[in-house]
Amino acid sequence: MSAGEEKGERNTGVNRTLILAHGQNWQERYFNLRKMLEVLNLEQVDFCLAADLKLLNLLLGLSNHGGTHACLYCTGTLKNATEAGQTRTFATILQQHQAYLDAVKEDHKTAQSQFHNCVRSCLYPITNPEATILSAIPPPQLHIFIGAVNKLFNLVKMLMVHYGRFEEFDKWCSTNSITRRGYDTNQLDGNNCRAFMKSVDKLKTAKLKGKDEPPEAENLLPPSPSCLLILDTLQALQSVVKGTMSHVLASSYKQDIGRYAELRAQLPPLVKSECGSGVTYSWKEHILIVHLESWLDDHQIGLASVSEQASESVHHFHEVRSWSHYKVPEGHSKFMQRVTASVVKFSSLNTGFTT
Numbered sequence: 001m002s003a004g005e006e007k008g009e010r011n012t013g014v015n016r017t018l019i020l021a022h023g024q025n026w027q028e029r030y031f032n033l034r035k036m037l038e039v040l041n042l043e044q045v046d047f048c049l050a051a052d053l054k055l056l057n058l059l060l061g062l063s064n065h066g067g068t069h070a071c072l073y074c075t076g077t078l079k080n081a082t083e084a085g086q087t088r089t090f091a092t093i094l095q096q097h098q099a100y101l102d103a104v105k106e107d108h109k110t111a112q113s114q115f116h117n118c119v120r121s122c123l124y125p126i127t128n129p130e131a132t133i134l135s136a137i138p139p140p141q142l143h144i145f146i147g148a149v150n151k152l153f154n155l156v157k158m159l160m161v162h163y164g165r166f167e168e169f170d171k172w173c174s175t176n177s178i179t180r181r182g183y184d185t186n187q188l189d190g191n192n193c194r195a196f197m198k199s200v201d202k203l204k205t206a207k208l209k210g211k212d213e214p215p216e217a218e219n220l221l222p223p224s225p226s227c228l229l230i231l232d233t234l235q236a237l238q239s240v241v242k243g244t245m246s247h248v249l250a251s252s253y254k255q256d257i258g259r260y261a262e263l264r265a266q267l268p269p270l271v272k273s274e275c276g277s278g279v280t281y282s283w284k285e286h287i288l289i290v291h292l293e294s295w296l297d298d299h300q301i302g303l304a305s306v307s308e309q310a311s312e313s314v315h316h317f318h319e320v321r322s323w324s325h326y327k328v329p330e331g332h333s334k335f336m337q338r339v340t341a342s343v344v345k346f347s348s349l350n351t352g353f354t355t
């Protein structure tokens with residue numbers, strides 16, 4: 001298959017993605033994943049995995065992200081989120097899991113955290129046990145981006161509530177087409193994260209009563225050092241996103257990540273002193289701050305080349321471009337036949353062939 005590398009035609013994009021399998025109502029669970037991998041025979045092909053953090057932990061046999069050591073790349077904790085723990089390799093995961101099984105035989109109440117949360121058999125098709133996880137699985141671009149932006153967005157929201165300006169802020173978001181949507185309405189999805197990040201300058205100068213107010217009118221942003229620091233952090237994050245998450249890696253990527261990490265680290269004490277609330281780190285922020293740079297050092301390309309964005313978009317584009325024409329209700333006598341036809345149609349369009 002040949003494809004230009006222009007936007008919309010990249011081999012890594014949704015327009016070139018082929019669907020290999022379609023599962024109806026399959027939940028993201030360990031058992032289902034194991035069943036799927038049993039028939040894929042991934043050992044026989046070269047591949048690069050692109051998935052969200054939940055799926056990656058399932059695949060490696062790690063517990064979910066409520067666990068003490070839930071980073072797939074190291075054994076660090078969220079208490080010291082800006083520091084790396086011991087580097088995980090496939091061998092350390094296998095050893096820790098065996099040790100966990102042995103300990104559970106003696107005492108079924110053994111804490112998972114004692115064995116770095118390696119609670120199930122690793123499902124990843126391992127070819128080199130000594131390889132680090134980071135060398136085998138790239139940081140999931142879309143999800144760490146969404147996680148880092150949402151953390152800052154939610155902090156702005158919290159301060160707006162604290163200063164009694166949430167309603168006005170919510171109106172400003174609507175006016176600027178920034179909408180919380182999806183299964184968790186407190187979160188911005190990828191497009192809305194981009195919209196919010198691009199609107200930081202506008203937010204800095206927005207007026208409390210709306211855009212038609214004179215320059216001397218009161219600003220929407222409260223007189224809050226925390227708010228200003230959050231917006232500065234967001235602008236630093238924007239440089240990281242631009243420089244590391246597109247196809248080309250910016251030469252300033254180390255400084256960009258360093259600047260973001262430095263500003264982000266100043267937030268917890270400042271917010272605490274201003275409104276008494278604690279600010280924690282998420283695992284996505286930990287990966288961005290602690291592991292992204294090492295991956296970029298080794299690969300010298302932007303994360304877009306290995307992003308899970310395309311496979312996430314397939315759900316939507318398959319529905320729009322193909323399934324909407326073939327759709328029949330589940331339980332219909334021709335349901336499976338229609339699903340197959342729809343998947344073949346979608347993949348054929350993406351190869352340039354038509355059925």
Ligand SMILES: [Zn+2]
Nearest residue numbers: 071073074076
């Ligand atoms: Zn880590």
